[in-house]
Amino acid sequence: MTSLKTIKKRISSVKNTQQITKAMKMVSAAKLRKAQQAVLDTRPYANKMSAVIANLVNKVEVAHPLLKKRPRERALILLVTGDRGLCGGFNVNISKAVERFCRSNPEEFKQIDIAIIGRKGNEYLKRRNVNIVNVYENLTEDVNYQTAALLGEELSAAYTEERYDVIYMYYNAFRSVIAQDITRVQLLPVTMPEGEDEGSADPGYIFEPNPKEVLCQLLAKNVEVQIFRALLESRASEQGARMTSMDSATKNATEMIAKLTLQYNRARQAAITTELVEIISGAEAIK
């Protein structure tokens, strides 16, 4: 039988852990609210932008470097993860999805490189024999548009300079507090959902200064906006994942404390019983 003292020690250590997980849950709940609002605020902008571009691409025949399709040989994957752990399978699941993609290589790329946002993705993938070209850390906590714009420019340049033929982005889309969807989008070359909004627009659209210029600027912007949105979605998902996992950790701790307390009481009772038996038998012996 474990001694009373060790059980007591365990109980207090579990209680400590529970306090930490509880606090973390509170913190991420507060952060989640902010992150969630930011996601909802960006969605109209991102959606409208895609709608406008879809409209344009269907109407204007322009050979734009970001639209040009080349033989798909070299791919770059931009993986968006978090910088911190303790959020359940949030980082691991998406890193695994990327790893699986690299291993199976469904389109038979000759080369797949990975650029990672967030420390956790790097920690997982660096030991797994994949080609990591770039790691960006500490971007995920404080997301702003400038960061996304810089990243977007970098990727657009990599594409137009023909260093890569396809650029994918993996991120956790925020569906609800408890659910994240691992999402893969093709950033470049730009692909458009077919048949969206067709025919509704006026054929006599006026472009200022001219269609080509408008499209060029929009396409470049679109990459940035998509990355920005992915960063925000990923941040909200991370907080959501952390909140749920910390919640269940707290629950588990409560259960464990209940179990340990029961064990403690049993041990205490057993000790008392033994003591009593000793006293009584001692008294019997004296008679």
Next chain:
Amino acid sequence: MAEKLKLEMVTPYGTVLSEEVDDVVAPGVMGEFGILPGHRAMLALLDIGVFSYLKNGKRSYVAINWGYVDVNQDRVTVMVETAEPEDIIDLERAKRAMGRAQKTLETLTEDDKEYKVAEAALHRALIRIQVANRGR
């Protein structure tokens, strides 16, 4: 033909404006232009500048950064990177930013990489000051 324009201004950080207005004046890359109800469908790029709209006889001003405007059947959608209505602009801050940008510009030549950045910063600060002064 509708009497009013449905104006919507969206930035990556959220919707700034959503109103029924009588007209819109926007700073296009080829110069300022106005939009009235019944305008043809149009997509125009916008420069850093002063954006304004008329509502109930009152003209309101917004300082905007790069973006574009989409006009379609009396719906005007303005997508900009930043938008600051006149009443939230901090005039002192804008003035400080202007001073800073001017100083940086003096130390640089046109060949420097930072020149364009500083120039844009100066431009934005000037626009902000302009908008703030008009609102008063």
